[in-house]
Amino acid sequence: MELKMSASYDATPEEVFAIVTDTAFREQACEKTKALSYDVQVSTSGADTVVRVSREMESTDIPDMARKFVGETLTVVQTETWHAAAADGTRTADVSGEISNTPVTMKGTARIATEGAQTVQSIDLDIKVAIPLIGKKLEPFVVDSIRSGLQKEHDLGHEWSGK
Secondary structure, X not given: OEEEEEEEEOOOHHHHHHHHOOHHHHHHHHHHOOOOEEEEEEEEEOOEEXXXXXXXXXXXXXXXXXXXXXXXXXXXXXXXXXXXXXXXOOEEEEEEEEEOOOXXXXXXXXXXXXXXXXXXXXEEEEEEEOOOOOHHHHHHXXXXXXXXXXXXXXXXXXXXXXX
């Protein structure tokens, strides 16, 4: 199931990139999403910047039919590999993730680019729940949960950018 989101900032692409690759920002985002525990790692690999966030979350919002697959908590692992900026400051990232020990995966792209007087951070994900017969029924719940977390992260980004 596809998930597309974007947020606009009154900041430069460089400033937005600095926010989304800041360890403290990502840790605060984990706190905003009520993670029980988390691990944030930001590293470089050649010209790329790699952001890896692992967070343990309560599974209380998961439908009962899915809870048997995840238990009382679930661990969400997301990796963003941000590539070097283009001449105009635009950046793209390859995004991948999973809910550990479950058949839930996500894969897609993120982008930071100037649009008019603002910078837009966008994400385009394909989320899969690979469970025969019920996977497609569970995907909307997973997408809604991810959307909620991304919205909290975008809201925090606005606080960090001062806008």
